[in-house]
Amino acid sequence: MSGASTPVSGEILSAAAKRLGGQQSQRGGGGGGGMRLEDEIQVTVQIAEIIARQRYIMSLCKALMAFGAPTHRLEEYMQMTAKVLEVDSQFLYFPGCMIMSFDDPSTRTTEVKLVRVAQGINLQKLANTHRIYKNVVHDVIGVEEAIQELQEIQNKPPRFNKWIVVLVYGLASATVGPFAFNARPIDMPIIFFNGCLLGLMQQVLAPKSALYSNVFEVTAAVLTSFLARAFGSIPKAMVDGKRQWLFCFSAIAQSSIALILPGFLVLCSSLELQSHQIVAGSIRIVYAIVYSLFLGYGITVGTTIYGLMDGSAVSDIQCPKAGAFKNPYVQRFPFVALMTVWLLIINQGKWKQLPVMTTIAMAGYITNYFSTKRLGSNSQVANTVGAFTIGIMGNLYSRLWHGHAATAILPAIFVLVPSGLAASGSLITGVASADQIRHNISTPGSTSQPGAGLSTNSSVWTLAVGMVQVAIGITVGLFIAALVVYPYGKRRSGLFSF
Numbered sequence: 001m002s003g004a005s006t007p008v009s010g011e012i013l014s015a016a017a018k019r020l021g022g023q024q025s026q027r028g029g030g031g032g033g034g035m036r037l038e039d040e041i042q043v044t045v046q047i048a049e050i051i052a053r054q055r056y057i058m059s060l061c062k063a064l065m066a067f068g069a070p071t072h073r074l075e076e077y078m079q080m081t082a083k084v085l086e087v088d089s090q091f092l093y094f095p096g097c098m099i100m101s102f103d104d105p106s107t108r109t110t111e112v113k114l115v116r117v118a119q120g121i122n123l124q125k126l127a128n129t130h131r132i133y134k135n136v137v138h139d140v141i142g143v144e145e146a147i148q149e150l151q152e153i154q155n156k157p158p159r160f161n162k163w164i165v166v167l168v169y170g171l172a173s174a175t176v177g178p179f180a181f182n183a184r185p186i187d188m189p190i191i192f193f194n195g196c197l198l199g200l201m202q203q204v205l206a207p208k209s210a211l212y213s214n215v216f217e218v219t220a221a222v223l224t225s226f227l228a229r230a231f232g233s234i235p236k237a238m239v240d241g242k243r244q245w246l247f248c249f250s251a252i253a254q255s256s257i258a259l260i261l262p263g264f265l266v267l268c269s270s271l272e273l274q275s276h277q278i279v280a281g282s283i284r285i286v287y288a289i290v291y292s293l294f295l296g297y298g299i300t301v302g303t304t305i306y307g308l309m310d311g312s313a314v315s316d317i318q319c320p321k322a323g324a325f326k327n328p329y330v331q332r333f334p335f336v337a338l339m340t341v342w343l344l345i346i347n348q349g350k351w352k353q354l355p356v357m358t359t360i361a362m363a364g365y366i367t368n369y370f371s372t373k374r375l376g377s378n379s380q381v382a383n384t385v386g387a388f389t390i391g392i393m394g395n396l397y398s399r400l401w402h403g404h405a406a407t408a409i410l411p412a413i414f415v416l417v418p419s420g421l422a423a424s425g426s427l428i429t430g431v432a433s434a435d436q437i438r439h440n441i442s443t444p445g446s447t448s449q450p451g452a453g454l455s456t457n458s459s460v461w462t463l464a465v466g467m468v469q470v471a472i473g474i475t476v477g478l479f480i481a482a483l484v485v486y487p488y489g490k491r492r493s494g495l496f497s498f
Contacts, residue, residue, distance in 0.1 A: 053085045054102055054113075056136070056143040059150045061098050061115045063129040066154070068121035068347075070406055071280065072271040073495065074098065077133065084137050093277070095119070095284045121264070123349035123407040128153050130404055130496055159348045162203045169199025169259060172342035176258045179332040179339070179365070180418040182319045183251035190231050190247055194224045194256035202260065217291065221257055221298025222305070228253035229306040232314045248319035253299065254418075259346070262291045263417030264410075266471035274475050285468070292464035336365045336415055343411040353408060356397055361412035364390035368416060383473030384480075386416050391481025395497055399485055405497035409478075417470060 061078055069077070071093070078091045078098070088103040097116040104110070132149050135141045141149075160168075173195025177183025183191060201220050206213040232249025265288040272281030307313045325331035340358045343349075349357070368386030375381055390412045398405035478497075486495055 050087070052143045052147070053087050054089075054111075056147050056150075057081055057085070057087065057089070058100065058113060058115055059147050060129070060133060060136075061100070062117050063125070063150050063154060064133075065096075065098065065115070065117040065119055066122070067126035067129055068119070068123070068406075068410070069126060069129075070271065070497065071095070071119075071268045071284075072275040072277055075277075077496075080137060081133070084139075085143065093280050095280055095287070121347045121410070122158070123344070123347045123353070123410065124159055125153050125156070125348070127350060127353075127404045127407050130406070160345050165346055166196060166199035166203050168342050168345045169203070170194075170196035172259060172339060172346060173198065173255050175335050175339045175342060176418055177251050177255035178325065179335045180258065181251040181254045182248070182324070182331075183255055184248060184319060184324050186246070187248050187251050187255075187319075190228075190252050191255045194227055194252065195259070197227075198224060198256060198259065217260060217294050218298045218301075220260060221295050222302040224256035225253045225299045225302030226306050228256060229303050229313055230310075233306070233310055233312065235312075244320060245314050245316065249314045250317045251319050253303070257295065257299075258418045261295070261417055262288045262467060263414065263471070265291065266467045267413060267417075267474055270468075270471040270475040271478070274479055288467065289464045292467045296462070296464065332369060333362065333366070336362055339415055340411050343414050347410065349407060349411075353404070356403060356408045357411045360390055360393045360397075360408055361415045363393055364412045365415055380469050380473035383416060383470055384477040387413070387474040387477025388481050389477075390416070391478040391497070392485060395482055395485035398497060409497065413474060416474060 057078060060081060061074070064074060064077060065071075074093050075091045078089075078100070082089045082091075088105060090101045090103075092099040096119060097114060100113045100115065102111045102113070129150065132141070132146050132153075136143065136146050170192040174183075174188040174192040177188060177191045198220050201216060206216045212219075229249055231247045231252060232245055234246040236244040236246045265284065269281050269285035269288055272284060275281075337358050340361045341354065344351070344354055344357060364386045367389045368382050371382035371385040390409055394405040394409035394412075397403040397408055482495060482497060489495055
C-alpha cells in the first residue's frame, strides 16, 4: 500500500492521553487554556478514529484481493464498508490494484491511496476475511480489533505445504482425465506424472525465478504435450490392420494442463464486463486471451517437436474404446467428487466446507453433463445450465444457512471449465498443424501453399475462443442464479458470491 504516511491511530491516542494527563495536573491554574486543550485533544481523537477506519478499509481491500474475492464486487464491498464507517471515499478497481480517495469536506482536501496486491486464491483465509468484514459492517467488532485480526490472517502460513500441493496437482490431473477428457485407467499414471511435473514447475520453480515465471505457462504446455505425444505413440498390437496405441495421447495432453487453464481469469473478466466494469474487464479479458494463446502455442510446439523426432507419431485425437470404463457414470461422477477434494487442498480450503463444495460441484456437473448430451456440441447453453445450478445452490447456502457462497461455488466452477473446453474440442487442435509441418519437412520439394499457415493460426486461436465461450456461458448462469435468490441484492453487507 502506498500513499502519504500517516501516524498510527494508537500512537495519536496515547499522545492525546498524555496531554490530557498534563492538562489535569495543571488545572489549578484556571483560564481558557484548559478548554482549548480539551478541544485540541478531542480533535486529535477524532482524527485518530478516521485514520483507523481508513487503515481498516485498506487492510480489508488488500486481504480480499489477495485471497480471491469476486473481483466484480470489490468496489461494492469497499463502498458498503466506507458507508457504514462514515468515511467519505471513492474507489476504482484495476486488475491487481485498487485506487482509493479519502475526502475531507471540512478542509476540502483529498488523500489518494494505492493498494497493490498479487491476486491469488486461498479459500480458508477468504472465508475468515469475509467473517471480519460482516462483523464490522454489523457493528460486532471495532476497526482496531478488525485490523489486528486481518494482520493475523495475512501472516498465517498456508494450510497445506507446497510439496503436498505438488503431489495433489498430480492426483487432480489424473482425476480430471476420466470425466473431462475420456481418459482410461491405463492413462492415469502417466497423467499423474505430468501433473506432478506441472505442480513442481508452478509451486517450486516459478516462485524462485522471476525470469522463469514469465515463461512458465509456455514451457509447461510444451513439456507436457511433448511427453503426452511420446507416451501416446507407444504402439500396441495391430487390430483389423490398424495400429493401436497403448496410451491415449489427447487425454494425457489435455489433463496435464487442466489446472493452469485460465478459466477463473476469463470468468472474472466476463463477470466484470457483465457488471459494466469496462476498464477492469477489458484489461483482464485481453490478458486471458493472450494467456490462452500462449497455452495453445505451447501445445502446438510440443506436439510438433515430437512429430519431427518420430515419423510414426500418433495423430489420433480420440481415445480408443479398448480399456475404457464400462459405465459412463462410474467414469464421471465419482471422479468429480474426488476432484473437489483435490481442489480444496490446492486452494487451501477448510475441511468442514468439503460436503457443501462436493454437493454443489456434483449438482453442477450432472446438469452440465446431461445438458451436453441433450444439446450436443452447443456447450455454451450446457455451461449456463450447470452454472445456474451452482449459483442457485451456493446462494441458497448463503441465504438459508448463512454459509460462505463464494468459497463453496469456486471448486464447482473449476470443475465446469475443463468439461466445457473438452466439449468444444479446442485444446488439442494443434495436432493438425503439427502434422502439416512434418509433412512439409518430410516431403522433398514441398512448398508452403497460400493459406497454409491458416490452420496453424486457427488452431492456436481455437483455445482462446473456446475459453471465452465457456466463460460467457458460466457468467450468464451465475448472474441469473444470483438474481433469482437475491432479487433485490443484500442491502447492508453486499452479495458475497460470484
